Amino acid sequence: MNQNRPDLHDVIIIGGSYSGLSAALALGRARRSVLIVDANEPCNARVPHSHNLLTHDGEAPQELRAQAIADVSKYPTVYFHKGRVTEVSGSDGAFAVRTAEGIAHTGRKLLLAMGVRDELPAITGLAECWGISAAACPFCHGYEVRDQRIALIGNTPDTFEYVNLVHNWSQQLSVLTNGPAMFTEEQRSNLSGNGIGIVEHTISEVLHDKGQVKSLRLSDGSQLAADALFLRSRTPLPSALPASIGIELTEQGLIKVDFMQHTNVPGVFASGDCASPMRALSMAIASGNIAGAVIVHELIHA
Numbered sequence: 001m002n003q004n005r006p007d008l009h010d011v012i013i014i015g016g017s018y019s020g021l022s023a024a025l026a027l028g029r030a031r032r033s034v035l036i037v038d039a040n041e042p043c044n045a046r047v048p049h050s051h052n053l054l055t056h057d058g059e060a061p062q063e064l065r066a067q068a069i070a071d072v073s074k075y076p077t078v079y080f081h082k083g084r085v086t087e088v089s090g091s092d093g094a095f096a097v098r099t100a101e102g103i104a105h106t107g108r109k110l111l112l113a114m115g116v117r118d119e120l121p122a123i124t125g126l127a128e129c130w131g132i133s134a135a136a137c138p139f140c141h142g143y144e145v146r147d148q149r150i151a152l153i154g155n156t157p158d159t160f161e162y163v164n165l166v167h168n169w170s171q172q173l174s175v176l177t178n179g180p181a182m183f184t185e186e187q188r189s190n191l192s193g194n195g196i197g198i199v200e201h202t203i204s205e206v207l208h209d210k211g212q213v214k215s216l217r218l219s220d221g222s223q224l225a226a227d228a229l230f231l232r233s234r235t236p237l238p239s240a241l242p243a244s245i246g247i248e249l250t251e252q253g254l255i256k257v258d259f260m261q262h263t264n265v266p267g268v269f270a271s272g273d274c275a276s277p278m279r280a281l282s283m284a285i286a287s288g289n290i291a292g293a294v295i296v297h298e299l300i301h302a
């Protein structure tokens with residue numbers, strides 16, 4: 001890594017996880033100066049093994065991340081700053097970011113690769129299980145618990161579709177609505193026809209051993225044994241930085257981008273989970289790489 005940092009970087013990337021690093025790889029290989037500012041809090045930090053990423057299926061996220069940093073660090077125009085960006089200002093050609101410690105950096109373009117924050121229902125024990133025996137995506141974590149006892153927590157308009165999806169991996173499936181269920185009569189009869197129990201009692205606690213769920217204690221005092229939990233967390237952006245520079249959001253509250261990862265603000269791009277509901281390493285890596293390449297084109301033609 002080169003220590004002679006330029007005053008004005010070609011690009012500043014906020015978030016140096018899978019998506020930000022993938023963008024930096026394209027930019028570094030294009031000999032562009034890139035500063036990656038990263039607070040080092042990737043959403044999958046507690047997950048023992050990641051799945052569904054070709055050539056790395058089953059690898060620990062820490063290993064993936066270490067390899068990604070090693071790949072990017074080979075290029076002398078890539079710089080790292082460990083920290084959290086708390087302020088963004090400027091416009092295309094001259095953006096400024098400031099970190100929590102008050103350090104300022106400037107760049108011609110800005111890439112937001114800041115991920116999302118997982119907000120879980122306030123159920124005792126659930127947060128400890130998140131990433132270990134509780135997850136959202138059955139494509140990532142369904143195979144490992146195939147045919148086991150799965151408890152799915154959810155009670156939103158999309159829960160019916162989600163239950164049917166997870167049922168693909170195990171028929172030992174119960175849906176816990178943590179209160180009166182929103183299902184229609186038709187949905188209820190479809191679920192019971194598939195042998196899927198609906199539990200409407202409030203969940204008092206998730207009982208677990210070091211994050212491995214054992215059972216759920218319910219408000220009537222009973223316990224439901226489970227080997228795995230599935231639930232869709234709420235996923236707000238991790239900060240108001242995008243809003244502070246006028247970035248338009250989608251109905252879901254994610255950053256709105258076109259197929260080249262442009263936001264509505266000239267010179268500002270976004271990639272990975274903060275700009276897509278398709279949360280997966282492959283998607284974060286792909287969109288970051290696209291953003292990197294598009295930024296190079298725009299720098300050349302500026």
Ligand SMILES: Cc1cc2nc3c(=O)[nH]c(=O)nc-3n(C[C@H](O)[C@H](O)[C@H](O)COP(=O)(O)OP(=O)(O)OC[C@H]3O[C@@H](n4cnc5c(N)ncnc54)[C@H](O)[C@@H]3O)c2cc1C
Binds near residue numbers: 017038042116
């Ligand atoms: C429990 C769980 C299990 C998962 N398992 C799998 C799996 O098995 N397979 C799979 O394909 N996908 C899996 N995923 C999804 C995958 O982890 C994400 O899609 C991927 O991490 C998204 O990458 P990203 O770079 O967009 O965001 P993240 O990896 O979340 O990284 C965002 C980075 O930005 C940083 N950041 C945020 N704000 C700032 C700021 N203001 N300043 C500086 N830095 C900032 C954060 O600290 C973090 O380092 C899982 C997700 C979860 C939550």
